[in-house]
Amino acid sequence: MTSNGRIGAAQPATPLLEVSNLTVSYQREPVLRAVSFSCPPGAVVGIIGPNGAGKSTLIKAVLGLVPRESGEVRVGGLPVDRARDRIAYVPQREDVDWDFPVTALDVVLMGRYRQVGLFRRPGPRDRALALELLERVGLEGFAQARIGQLSGGQQQRVFVARALAQEADLFFLDEPFVGVDAATERIILELMAQLRRAGRTIVMVNHDLGVVQDHCDLVLLLNGAVVAFGPPGEVFRPDLLRRTYGGRLVAFEQGGSRVVVGP
């Protein structure tokens, strides 16, 4: 599914996402230090790093959900606040109240709200699109189910369908495969591949090196600061992984063989 280096060859296209010198602190403790990277259109970008490396914080700071101490985020050349209609976000599962009285269809329709506009209700065209998206994530027949009655994987697929409903150019997924079944993982990866072919950009936080290696065009190794950024073939090197993960053991595949990096 990947073709490492293809993105590199197609480079000088203007980056869709450009993060420069981003620094974030929680209670004066720096969490991210001078993070810079940029993503071309049509790339799948994986952010990996140990627990506490600031992966989710990076996404949240890019999206303006946590205050930036310094630095700049541009989407398609514009400040992120002026490009929000181009961005879709799939939050971590634990951030959602699953007891909320909404149906799967209601949630997917939320993806249409921005296009629908203020003071208006989603129309038949929006409903048709939402139903079609539910079908694409394999949830036809679940439109009227309350979100809390679905399984973890089904809930995640509803949120992916909502992101698709936004018809965005840039997708952020925070740990999309945590607590989901294998079928859901397959469906989401397939949708990501389709989006990528359609020229969309996907940024995802993931802790599974295998998934990142197989499905990402670019990988950001993060540990408070950027350790490395580039195609998986270039950044999955024992020395870089050791610098990212510190003393922890990390296993990954390289040239068909399994490599374990230790302290």
Added chain:
Amino acid sequence: MTAWLLAPLAYEFMQRALLTSVLVGVICAVMGSYLIVKRWALLGDAISHAVLPGVVIAYILGIPYFAGAVVTGLATALGIGYVERNTRIKSDAAMGIMFIGAFAMGLALISRVPGHIDVHHILFGNVLGVRDADLWLAAATGGLVLAVVALLYKELLMWSFDPTAAQVSGLPVRALHYLMMLLLSVTIVASMQAVGIVLVVAMLVTPASTAFLMTRRFNAMMGLAVVLGVAASVTGLYLSYYANVASGAAMVLVSTAMFMLAMLFSPQEGLVWQALQRRRRAGRIQQEDALKALHELEERGTRVDAGALAASLGIERGRAQALLRRLRAAGLVALAPDGSAALTGAGLRKARGLVRTHRLWERFLTDAGGRPWDLVHDEAHGLEHYTPPEVAEELAARLGHPRHDPHGAPIPSVEGILDAPADRPLVEAETGAEVRVSRVDDENPRVLRTLARLGIGPGTVLTPLPGGNGRVVLRVGGEELEIDAETARHIRVEVRPGPAQGISGA
């Protein structure tokens, strides 16, 4: 009845009270729906208490009370947010500190104000004493709340369900947050005359919670909350008028009663409904067990009656009698005048279906699940009552339509035909002649474990030898074994050896 309802409305104060009650029911239910899903119930309580100093200050300054009330209510809500963000104090403690502080400030001011403020009225409300100005305030608040919710319904839904995604999509979530806090404060102040600031939180929280239990979409929840809220406040008003109960208390009690009813009786999630379901399920399981026991008694050829059923199920004779009567009512059992019982055609088919499911499960658990054969009887017993026929057939297909369970007992066909094998107890077999084990009684796990250790199971060919002294001697594959008579009694054998079956699970 109509006269009873209409008579009070001849009084102007009752007309005002009725209108106010309806308005309070509506606005509290609408705002309360957001309170429930945002988990703001305690914040509602905080704002309502913090209204008190504002009322007193407004009285001192001679300005309309609601202006002061909204200001101190909102200021306290903002203060709570400030403490939360800038210290390590969590929100529940921050609320406790700020709202009780504000409330105490109100009480302190009242004690020093010359003239008369009716504290009781502010705290507990009196809808029968509502003035025109209060009614107008409630009406204006109602208009404002409904207009905002109608115009911003989808934005507020997104804000309450997933504030993070709302913010990412560019919704001004902070502005919505403060807007809802302002509406909440205004709602509380407008409801003050009817239910008082101490009780108002119940009108916010209770109808909405009742609706939350009974619906699965937010708009349905809000609609139902409005119906329940209006019903509670109007009923409370009449209780107050006729029974002379304090109006606020009456309204709250009616809505509390509604919540209790919903919690107990609402379809599916109601506690009573769930208990009934459990009872019905237990009754069905007992009937199914009785059918199987009757079938086994008939197979054995002994007399079938309440006493035999009671002994076989380990229940009292009276219970067995009642079970038989219920089975007869269901057309599964026929009862003779002498008290003996027999399965009807339908009863026999149902019993054989259960036996089939049970034995298929045993087969599945040993063959596919790798469970030892001494445990699968009980495990299959737990499963058989929850296995629909189509699932049992799926099992049969996966297993290649087995004809015997792991203990050698024949599995009835889908049509309910049971091939009774021509076998007899091992203890009755001739000594010196070769026989083949046809089946082993599966209800005694100890015996099953002993036999598994000795390698004896369905299909084993053996020759009984002369024994004695309560011991049974067998020759198995050239070796002589000795087993106790109790174990031997559980083995049945065929005289003419047939094809081997194997002893899976042993």
